[in-house]
Structure formats: C-alpha cells, structure tokens
Amino acid sequence: MTARRISRRSFLHLSAAATAGAILAGCAAAVAPAEGGSEAAPAAEGITLRLWHWDNFMADPWLNEGKIFSETHPEITVVAEMTPYGEYSQKIAATIAGGTPPDVAGTIAEHFTTMAGNGQLTDIAPYIERDNYDIEDWHPGNLSQNSWDSVLLSLPYTADGMWWFYQIETFQEKGLKTPYEYWKEGNWTWDTAADLAAQLTTGEGMDKVFGSGNVSYGNYFEILPYMASAGGEFFDSAYTKAVINEAPSSNAYQWAYSMRQYAPGPDDAQAGTPQSGRVMQWLDWSPYYQVYLDQMPFKYSVAPPPASPDTNTHVFCGDAPGFGILKGAARPDDSWAFIAHLMSPEALERVFLVTNAEPPRMSMATDVELWRKNEKLPEPEVAYELTAARFQAFYNTPKVSNWLEMWQAHNEELSLAWAEEQTLEAALDKIVDRINGLLGEADIDQDQLYWTGA
Amino acid sequence: MRQLAIWNNLSLTSREAIYGYLFILPWLFGFLTLRFGPMLASLFLSFTEYDILSPPVFVGIANYVTMFTDDPSFWDALRVTLTYAVFAVPIGMMLSLAIALLLNQNVPGIALWRTIYYLPSVVSGVAVAMLWVWLFHSQFGLINLALSTIGIDGPAWLSDPDWALSALVIMSFWTIGGGMVINLAGLQGIPTELYEAASLDGANAWHRFWSVTLPMMSPVLFFNLIMGVIETFQYFTNAFVMTNGGPGRATLFYNLYLFQNAFRFYKMGYASALAWVMLLIILALTLVIFKSSPYWVYYESLRKK
Numbered sequence: 001m002t003a004r005r006i007s008r009r010s011f012l013h014l015s016a017a018a019t020a021g022a023i024l025a026g027c028a029a030a031v032a033p034a035e036g037g038s039e040a041a042p043a044a045e046g047i048t049l050r051l052w053h054w055d056n057f058m059a060d061p062w063l064n065e066g067k068i069f070s071e072t073h074p075e076i077t078v079v080a081e082m083t084p085y086g087e088y089s090q091k092i093a094a095t096i097a098g099g100t101p102p103d104v105a106g107t108i109a110e111h112f113t114t115m116a117g118n119g120q121l122t123d124i125a126p127y128i129e130r131d132n133y134d135i136e137d138w139h140p141g142n143l144s145q146n147s148w149d150s151v152l153l154s155l156p157y158t159a160d161g162m163w164w165f166y167q168i169e170t171f172q173e174k175g176l177k178t179p180y181e182y183w184k185e186g187n188w189t190w191d192t193a194a195d196l197a198a199q200l201t202t203g204e205g206m207d208k209v210f211g212s213g214n215v216s217y218g219n220y221f222e223i224l225p226y227m228a229s230a231g232g233e234f235f236d237s238a239y240t241k242a243v244i245n246e247a248p249s250s251n252a253y254q255w256a257y258s259m260r261q262y263a264p265g266p267d268d269a270q271a272g273t274p275q276s277g278r279v280m281q282w283l284d285w286s287p288y289y290q291v292y293l294d295q296m297p298f299k300y301s302v303a304p305p306p307a308s309p310d311t312n313t314h315v316f317c318g319d320a321p322g323f324g325i326l327k328g329a330a331r332p333d334d335s336w337a338f339i340a341h342l343m344s345p346e347a348l349e350r351v352f353l354v355t356n357a358e359p360p361r362m363s364m365a366t367d368v369e370l371w372r373k374n375e376k377l378p379e380p381e382v383a384y385e386l387t388a389a390r391f392q393a394f395y396n397t398p399k400v401s402n403w404l405e406m407w408q409a410h411n412e413e414l415s416l417a418w419a420e421e422q423t424l425e426a427a428l429d430k431i432v433d434r435i436n437g438l439l440g441e442a443d444i445d446q447d448q449l450y451w452t453g454a
Numbered sequence: 455m456r457q458l459a460i461w462n463n464l465s466l467t468s469r470e471a472i473y474g475y476l477f478i479l480p481w482l483f484g485f486l487t488l489r490f491g492p493m494l495a496s497l498f499l500s501f502t503e504y505d506i507l508s509p510p511v512f513v514g515i516a517n518y519v520t521m522f523t524d525d526p527s528f529w530d531a532l533r534v535t536l537t538y539a540v541f542a543v544p545i546g547m548m549l550s551l552a553i554a555l556l557l558n559q560n561v562p563g564i565a566l567w568r569t570i571y572y573l574p575s576v577v578s579g580v581a582v583a584m585l586w587v588w589l590f591h592s593q594f595g596l597i598n599l600a601l602s603t604i605g606i607d608g609p610a611w612l613s614d615p616d617w618a619l620s621a622l623v624i625m626s627f628w629t630i631g632g633g634m635v636i637n638l639a640g641l642q643g644i645p646t647e648l649y650e651a652a653s654l655d656g657a658n659a660w661h662r663f664w665s666v667t668l669p670m671m672s673p674v675l676f677f678n679l680i681m682g683v684i685e686t687f688q689y690f691t692n693a694f695v696m697t698n699g700g701p702g703r704a705t706l707f708y709n710l711y712l713f714q715n716a717f718r719f720y721k722m723g724y725a726s727a728l729a730w731v732m733l734l735i736i737l738a739l740t741l742v743i744f745k746s747s748p749y750w751v752y753y754e755s756l757r758k759k
Contacts (some may be wrong), residue, residue, distance in 0.1 A: 265610070415701040
C-alpha cells in the first residue's frame with residue numbers, strides 16, 4: 001500500500017482549520033460568570049478570605065491574626081493582598097466592576113466617600129445587632145467617618161492622627177524648649193513653632209538645615225486640622241459653598257504659607273527628608289513613631305500639632321481607617337466574622353504591640369498600662385498622652401463624593417501660590433470658585449461628626 | 455459531501471481568500487475583543503455618566519458640552535500638549551536627522567556610536583523619569599551645574615511653572631535615537647550617484663543637503679512627523695511621575711488629564727469623551743499633514759515624467 005503524502009497546501013489548510021477550531025473552543029470555555037460572589041461558597045472545600053489593604057507593615061500582623069482566626073475557623077484561610085496606596089482605589093473599583101471584590105476591604109476617608117456614595121459597602125449594623133457587638137467602645141466621631149447617611153459601613157481598626165515629630169538632641173544642644181514642653185505649659189502654638197523653626201534653620205545649599213518640615217497644603221490631613229484649630233471650616237454649615245478664603249479658615253493657610261521659608265522646597269523632596277537628618281521638626285502619622293525606629297539615625301520625640309494662637313486648641317486629623325464588606329463579596333458572614341476577630345481587644349492589642357496602630361476602642365486607647373506594655377515605643381507615656389488628647393479634639397474630613405476632584409483644584413491653585421505665581425489670597429479665591437462649581441455635582445453626607453476642643 | 459462539493463466549486467481565488475481570513479482569525483479576534491469592542495464601548499460611555507461602581511446613566515452630549523464650554527482644565531491640557539508638540543517634535547526631528555547625518559559615515563567604530571545614541575531610546579519608564587528629576591534638581595542637578603560653568607543661574611526646572619514644560623521638552627531629546635535609526639536607514643537608501651551628479655554640477659555640502667538629502671529624506675521625515683504628533687498626544691509617564699501635571703497645570707498633558715478623570719475622579723464617561731475628542735484632534739492634525747505632503751514630500755515613484 002502506498003503511503004499518502006499530504007501536500008504543503010493541504011497541510012496549511014488543515015492547520016488553519018485547526019487553529020480556527022481551537023480559538024472557537026477556547027472562547028466557549030473562557031466565559032466567566034458575570035457576577036462574583038453570587039454563588040455559594042463551597043462547603044466541603046477550604047475557604048480563602050482575601051483581605052485588601054495598602055500598608056505593607058500591617059500585612060504580617062494581620063496574617064498572624066488570620067492564623068489565630070483559623071484555629072477557631074479551620075475551614076478559613078486568610079490571605080493579605082497589599083496594594084500601594086496610590087493604586088488602591090483604582091484596583092478596588094476594578095474588582096467591584098469585575099465582580100471579584102475582596103472579602104475584607106480596607107477603607108479610608110479618601111475613597112470611602114466614593115465607595116459609600118455609590119452604595120458599594122454593606123451595612124454592617126445588622127451584624128452588630130445580631131452579635132450584640134460592643135460598638136459603644138468606639139468613639140462616635142470615628143464611627144461617623146465610617147458611616148454614610150447614618151448607616152455604618154465599615155468598622156475602624158485604628159484611629160490615628162498626625163503627630164509633630166522633632167529631633168530631641170538638636171533642641172537640647174541648642175538649649176531650646178521642646179514642642180512637648182511648650183505643649184505641657186500650654187504655649188505650643190503656631191507662633192512658637194515658627195519661632196523654633198527660625199532658630200533651627202541654618203546654612204545654605206546642601207548644608208542647609210530646615211527648621212521645619214512643610215505644613216503641606218497638599219495633604220488634607222495636615223492642613224484641615226490647622227484650619228479647625230483656628231475655628232474655621234472648609235464648607236459652610238449647609239454645604240452651599242467653600243469658605244476657606246475667609247477668616248478664620250484662611251488663617252491656617254496664611255500660617256502654612258509663612259512656614260515655607262523654613263521648610264524644604266519641592267526640589268528638596270529627595271534630599272530634604274526627615275530621614276536625612278536635615279529637618280528638625282515635621283508632621284507625620286502616629287504609627288510612624290514606631291516605624292521610624294529603624295529609619296532615623298537620631299533620637300526623636302513627639303508632640304501634638306501646634307495650635308492656633310487664637311484658640312490654643314490642638315486639633316488632630318480624625319482619620320479612622322477601617323474594614324468593610326464590599327457588595328458582591330462572596331462570603332459576607334465569614335468576612336464579618338474575621339472583622340469582628342480583628343476588632344477584638346486581644347487582636348487589637350497584639351497588632352498594637354507590633355505596629356503602634358492605636359486601638360480604636362476608647363477603653364484600650366486610654367489605658368496607659370497598655371501603652372507601657374509596648375516596649376518598641378521610645379516614650380510610651382508620651383504616645384499615650386497624645387492619643388488621649390486626640391480623643392478630645394479631632395477633625396473629620398468632609399464626606400463629599402467628588403472630594404478628590406475638589407482637592408485637585410485646591411492643590412493646583414496653591415502650588416502656583418507656593419511658586420509665587422499668584423498671591424495666596426488669589427489662590428484661595430480661585431479654589432473657592434472651582435470647588436463651588438463642583439459642589440453641585442456632589443453627593444454629600446452632611447453628618448461630619450467631629451470634635452474641636454473639649 | 456455536500457460541503458465538499460461546495461468547496462470544490464469555489465474558485466481558487468475565493469479559497470485563497472478564505473484561507474487568508476482563517477489565518478488572520480487570531481489577530482481579528484484579538485482586535486475585535488480587545489480594541490474595537492472597547493472603542494465602541496468607550497463611544498457609548500462618552501454619552502453617559504459612568505463611575506465604574508454603578509451603571510452608566512445616559513446624558514446625551516452633556517460631556518462634550520461641558521468639555522468645550524465649562525472646563526478650563528480641558529483647554530489648559532490641550533494648550534500644554536500642543537505647545538509641547540510645537541517644540542518637541544520639530545526640534546527632535548532636526549536633532550535626530552543631524553545625529554543620523556553624523557553617524558552616516560564609514561569610519562571605524564561607527565557601529566559603537568550608533569549603539570550609544572540609540573540606547574537611551576530603549577531605556578524608558580519610571581526609572582528614567584526619576585533619573586531626570588535628579589538631573590533637573592535646582593541645586594545639585596547636572597543640568598544647572600553645567601549651566602553654572604558658563605555663568606547661567608539655572609531655574610528650579612520642575613517646580614517653576616514657567617520652566618516645567620521646557621524641562622519635559624528637553625527631556626524628550628533623550629529618546630531621539632529611535633528617530634535617528636529611521637533617518638539613518640533613509641540616508642543609506644539615497645543613491646550615491648545623486649550626490650556625484652550634484653558635485654559635478656558644483657554643489658557644495660549645503661547645496662547637496664538642501665537639494666538632494668532633504669528631498670530624498672522627505673518621506674521618512676513625513677513618517678516621523680506623523681508619529682511624533684501621535685506620540686505627543688499619548689504623552690503620559692514622564693508628566694505623571696515627575697510633575698503630576700503641576701506646578702498648577704503647567705504640565706497637565708491631555709492624556710494625563712484623561713487619566714485623572716477616569717481613575718482619580720471616577721468620571722469614566724467624561725474621560726471617554728475626552729478620548730474621542732483626542733482621536734478626532736489627532737485625525738485632524740494627521741489629515742492636515744497629509745494634505746500638506748504634496749508640497750514638500752518627494753516620492754520617486756510619483757515623479758512627473
């Protein structure tokens with residue numbers, strides 16, 4: 001029998017047909033379910049709970065809590081998927097749109113309003129009622145930041161603030177009273193901060209030592225508490241217009257503007273960092289009190305942000321990042337079970353002792369013995385004092401759905417003022433005009449519960 | 455059997471065409487699902503308010519009306535992008551042609567020089583942008599250091615609204631190697647007898663460049679011009695990393711503004727409208743360049759007899 005040979009043309013014909021068939025078969029197999037989370041979790045197989053967050057230094061402590069949680073929930077394995085903060089909100093939005101939201105989602109003011117305003121977070125009040133959860137241990141102001149239209153949508157895992165850091169040894173060498181000492185005697189104000197900055201600023205060029213870090217207009221957690229300290233507000237009480245161009249709100253911007261002369265400029269962003277040792281005092285998040293231990297080649301301490309000399313009220317930013325359950329999460333009951341575990345006093349204490357993430361429970365945050373237990377803190381009693389002070393006066397950022405767009409306009413105009421391309425007054429007027437135009441498009445939760453002064 | 459009969463009745467041309475379509479089927483599938491389909495979706499979304507998190511709401515041409523009548527940032531972004539194009543594209547083309555002329559020499563080691571000039575264009579992205587942030591530093595950046603040696607006090611490039619865009623234009627010359635390679639190929643395709651004939655007629659170096667090199671290179675320059683204009687409207691990474699559109703809106707490029715609307719403000723509908731307007735602008739500019747080409751682009755095959 002003669003073997004049949006396949007001609008080159010026939011081979012090409014067959015290859016083309018096979019390729020087309022493979023593609024069509026692949027298309028049929030690749031159709032994914034349109035909604036995520038609508039199918040029931042497999043009962044017999046293990047469950048993986050995905051926790052999403054942005055702070056890498058919190059990953060290990062939470063994974064450790066996941067292991068502890070698994071001891072009582074052996075079918076559940078917790079995995080932490082950390083995303084850089086700058087990309088977090090986009091990725092969360094993509095997972096929601098794609099129907100594969102994480103089981104436990106970190107929330108923070110910047111994107112909470114977007115998610116909450118669009119109904120993407122699950123009301124957790126039914127869980128709290130069902131489990132008779134001790135929600136009274138949370139400060140109502142912190143709960144307010146995690147609520148929308150009076151519906152609690154996420155539970156804060158911490159309630160931190162920005163503290164004023166300073167290099168202790170430099171102050172001692174120069175015989176200067178420290179910000180903490182000024183605070184204790186009731187005289188830690190914008191004026192004393194500026195006076196210290198003036199005395200501490202020396203040198204030129206690469207030898208320059210900066211008496212202060214920037215009082216940054218770009219970070220609303222920095223500038224808004226100063227505005228509140230001055231007795232001001234961002235919007236009027238009815239949210240019809242922005243009022244930052246009017247006293248006393250504008251006083252905070254005036255002070256921030258005047259502090260530029262002592263602070264690193266935009267060009268000093270690389271070489272003028274606190275870690276460089278060239279900045280004598282600066283504002284940063286409270287957890288960094290512990291994180292800085294590995295980064296700073298000098299001894300540092302902390303004080304509250306300086307107060308407006310008109311009110312002498314120290315206001316902290318009221319940031320209370322939390323965990324929530326996104327709509328479409330596959331296993332909301334398991335998600336809540338893990339969140340409840342994370343918020344238990346035992347878990348909060350374990351995480352606090354490793355990361356200095358202040359417990360959101362007032363009973364714990366105001367327990368000086370707990371702070372003394374944290375051997376990693378340079379001065380635990382000072383940290384305790386600041387936390388106790390924060391509960392007396394903090395400012396929650398406004399809950400406006402297009403807050404980021406407003407803040408973009410805010411930063412664009414102020415960057416021109418800082419570059420002396422326009423006056424500060426003109427910048428504030430333009431910001432108000434632009435923001436007033438955006439107010440009409442916004443969803444607003446006017447329940448902005450915060451404290452400014454005991 | 456019936457299908458085989460139908461197949462056998464087809465002409466060879468028809469059968470060849472069917473085979474062709476089958477072979478391009480993978481690409482066609484990818485194009486339809488990953489390019490054309492999303493483009494159609496984007497066109498639809500441009501007539502809606504859509505924030506990803508909730509269903510799109512049809513708003514008609516409101517996005518386009520807002521863009522042209524109530525959004526100063528749109529005009530600023532367009533101005534910044536066009537200003538960048540006006541300076542970066544022609545200067546970049548001239549520089550790449552000049553470098554190509556220099557490298558079109560038959561001397562020892564020329565291959566090494568060609569590689570050196572081409573290397574920066576294959577190194578791109580965030581790392582290069584951070585490098586240039588240091589180069590532009592007002593106090594110890596190499597650029598201001600070089601300027602200081604000739605008595606010039608350099609500006610605060612990236613933090614000065616008057617100089618930030620200029621800094622990005624200067625940075626664009628880092629990647630002229632890509633255009634240089636294309637120009638080099640074009641130069642090496644020019645028949646040498648044209649230069650010999652010109653020399654015999656008494657043409658000097660400038661005359662030979664102006665009357666022989668440039669006309670023969672005009673198709674390559676035409677291509678580089680169109681690609682340069684298109685790439686300008688896609689300019690994003692450097693502005694995002696180095697200035698984020700600032701100071702003020704001094705470096706708010708169109709593509710960056712589109713990104714901000716889509717992924718920072720969750721205004722996907724408006725961002726889609728911006729994208730389609732960008733497409734129309736690029737089309738219009740490309741058409742203008744094409745319409746102008748008969749006046750300055752020389753094609754040997756179209757030479758009048």
